[in-house]
Amino acid sequence: MDDRVVGALSLPDDWPAHPDLSLALNRMGSFDWDLDSGLMHMDRPALDVFDLRADEYDDRPGTLGQRVPSDESTRLDAMVAQALKNGQSTYGAYFRILRRDGTLRWTHTQGFIRRDGTGRPHRIIGIVRDATQELADSTARRELDEDRRRRTSVVESTTAALAHARTVKDVIDVLKNSQGLAHLGATSLVVGLHEAGRIHLVADGPVGSFVPGTRYTRTDEPYPMGEVIRTLTPRFIESADDFATSYPVLWPHISGLGITSAAYLPLIAQARPIGAIGLLYSDKDGFTGDERNLLIALGSSIAQSLQRAMLYEQEHDLAEGLQKAMLPRRIPEVPGAQIAVRYRSARLGRDIGGDWYDVIPLPGGRVGAVIGDVQGHDTDAAAVMGQLRIVLRAYAAEGHSPATVMARASVFLHELDTDRFATCTYAEVDLTTGVIQLVRAGHIDPLIRDGDGSCRLLRAEGGLPLGLSAEFGRLAYPVSTAELDPGQTLVLYTDGLVELPGADLDDGMQLLTAMVRNGPQDLQQLADQLCDAVDERGGDDDVAVLLLRRKAAHAPRPGGRLQQHVAQNDPDALTASRHMIRSAVRAWGAKERADEVELAADELITNALIHTDCGAIVTIRVLTGPERRLRVDVEDRSSALPRRRDAGVTGVSGRGLMLVERLSDAWGVESRGTGKCVWCEFIVPEREQPPGVTERTPILPDGNRK
Structure with missing residues (x-):
């Protein structure tokens, strides 16, 4: 059955095709290289691949040199020699030939090495073919x-x-x-x-x-x-x-x-x-x-x-709004000081943190300067910062010493039920004398810039950061004392100003010192320049800066100062204080206001004795600045603040503070760490002293000068 089907089929006479025809149609030729004689036979298709006529080839491989560039020939010879030496049975390679028209064409050869019984090669039979289209397709695929x-x-x-x-x-x-x-x-x-x-x-x-x-x-x-x-x-x-x-x-x-x-x-x-x-x-x-x-x-x-x-x-x-709300909305004007503050958020990280600054006017020509940094860079750090700033300001305004302010702030932070701690520096500056009382809680030492631009580090003994000192029971903060001369600037800052990526803290401190030394004299420009330097280098921490300069022209100059203690149920002490006030006012050239001063002071002293269970300390002094003022302070140990009351038509009390307000040019109440101080001030004319004569301190009733 199968034979009948096959016989019935109509097939070409030359089917199946001879291998020579298959090679020729596919642009392939064959060669037979006898290694003993050195002769290489190449059929017609092989010569066509090399673009040679039959009369141009004499069966010697060297004749192909006219079609194979020297570098390609060297590479092929080395490859064949290596194959013969290594015992290989086949080899193959792509190489270029030089056509009659001078163009190069890619060609491929593949050979089978025949060896005798001893393994010695004696014959290579192989093919050559045009590889132009193959490599073009391959290149296109590679390019794709x-x-x-x-x-x-x-x-x-x-x-x-x-x-x-x-x-x-x-x-x-x-x-x-x-x-x-x-x-x-x-x-x-x-x-x-x-x-x-x-x-x-x-x-x-x-x-x-x-x-x-x-x-x-x-x-x-x-x-x-x-x-x-x-x-x-x-x-x-x-x-x-x-x-x-x-x-x-x-x-x-x-x-x-x-x-x-x-x-x-x-x-x-x-x-x-x-x-x-x-x-x-x-x-x-x-x-x-x-x-x-x-x-x-x-x-x-x-x-x-x-x-x-x-x-x-x-x-x-949202975080930036919270940060702004937590920082002081404005910095108060402080007589005798020039102040510049800046806050810059981080350029990397979450752009918000717990850095803060604050300026706290204090009684007696003093000012508190605060710089601090709550751990972390998130809205929680900013919220903790706001609470800590407020309580620290309140403790300072109450009149507590710098060490007590820090200790109480640390206890507050520890009891805030947060895992945050804070570093802080609190400097209380007396603008009258230039004395600085400095307390550090794990913070960086501040700088002092002199009037001539020179800059130095202000070394101060420090304690643990706020929160940690309360946790470990180490609330005793040492107080360092320094002096700020007129024209000198106190530079407070957070660590974001000196921490450089990939550098030691000392390198950052040296860079900051150089920037402050070579910076502009104007405080606002200097603060901008410091923050611009942080912006340029980037960083993952926010920065707060506070610059405070003591002004020479308006720094308060002390005049006279007298003080008297008035105890409960001590009429003689009350009489002595009145005599002290009357004598001081006349001695200081304010005789025309003596009655007003004495009456207002008497009201303040009487209020302290009647409405508290302790005595009072009366201080009278002269403040000379833009205008000469005589100030009366009455301090007691009660934290209850006085208030104005409507005495009514028949009332016998309640008019004291109204009288003080009418008689004096200014009055007020200041909380102190041990109680309060009620004060009033009177503008008095400058005294004209003869040459070489200084203002005389009046003599107390017991014949002594205070």
Whole structure:
């Protein structure tokens, strides 16, 4: 049956084809190389591969040298010799030949080595063939693969760069400044953010391409960004005609930019559109499937980065608002001092922290300067900072000593039920004498800048950070004393100003000292310069700076000062205090106001004796500054503050403070660590002293001078 079927088939006469025909039709030739005689036979197809005629070849391999460049010939000879030596049975290689017209053509040879019984090679039988098309196809495949790898690497590199972008501006800068767009062939880009049914354009495209009225557009307007946000589908514009036909409102404004195609992609995050991006091309027509897939992948990466950036900016705005609310809204004017303060958030990290400063006016020409840093960089650190700043200010205003202020603040922080601690420096400066009482709680030593610009470190013994000292029961903070001369500046700062990436703290201190030494004389300019230096180098910590300069021209100068203790149920002491006040006022050239001063002082002393269970300390002194003032202080150990009351028509009390207010030029109450002080001041004229005569201190009733 099978034989009948085969016999019935009609087959070509030359079927099956002879191997020589198969080789010839596929542009292959054969050779037989006798290694003993050195002769190499090549058939006609083989000679055609080498572009030789039969009469040009004499069966000797050397004759092929006219078609094989010397470098290729050397490489082939070495390869064959190595194969013969190593006992190989086959070899193969690609090489180039030189055709008659002078062009090079790729060729491939493959040989089988025959050996005798001893393993000695004596014959090579093989083929040669034209490899031009094969290598061309291989090159094309490699180029295609390389192009795919390049495009994929563009997405990967752009995604990696976007991972470090923290704000929307950072994202736009990465897209504009990276090589990604150039590798994708895009000329420029436009980016819009979706906000409550509108699109806010945040990247305008090429220079001069902004279309007036498109900064904010509605999603239902006939623009490509609105379309992709509405449909959540990419829009690939294949040509300029496609652009003009699809968007006739927009095209007339950008037709002169030479745009030939564009790709608009919706930016989708968490299943909702947050914006759109457009890639504009000036020398491209159409998009392949691979290009579209890569652009869609790029759009997804950009969307995730933009969402992170938008969430970060929202959190940053909230944290920054909290930080501003926790810092002092304004720095009070302090007579005798010039003050500059700055706060700079970190340029890395979460941009918010617990650094703070404060300036606290204190009685008697004193001022408290505070700089501190709560552990952490988040909104919790800022909240703890605000609470700590307020209580530290309250303790200082109550009149406690610097060491007590720090100790109480540490106890407060420890009892706040938080795991945070804080470093802090509190400096109490007497602007009258220039004496500084300094307390450090784990903070960096401050600097002193002299009037001539020279700068030095102010070494001060320190204690544990706030919170930790209370936890470990080490609340005794040492107080260091220094002097601030007129014209000198106290420089307080947090560690973000001196911590340099990859450098020791000493290097940062030396750099800061140099900046303060060489900085401008104006305090505001100096503070700006210090913060600008931090901005330039970046960093992961926020910075607070407080500069306090003692002014020479308006520093209060002490005049006279007398003090008297008045005990309960001691009429003689009360009489002595009245006599002291009367004598002092006359001796200091304020005789015309003697009655007013004596009456107001008598009211304050009487109130202290009647409304408290202890005595009073009366101090009268002269303050000379922009205007000469006589001040009366009455201190007692009661924390109850006096208040004005309506005495009524028949009342016998309640008019004392009203009388003090009418008689004096200023009055007030100051909390002290051991009680309170009620004071009043009277402006008195400057005394004209004869040359060489100094102001005389009056003599107390017992004949002594205070």
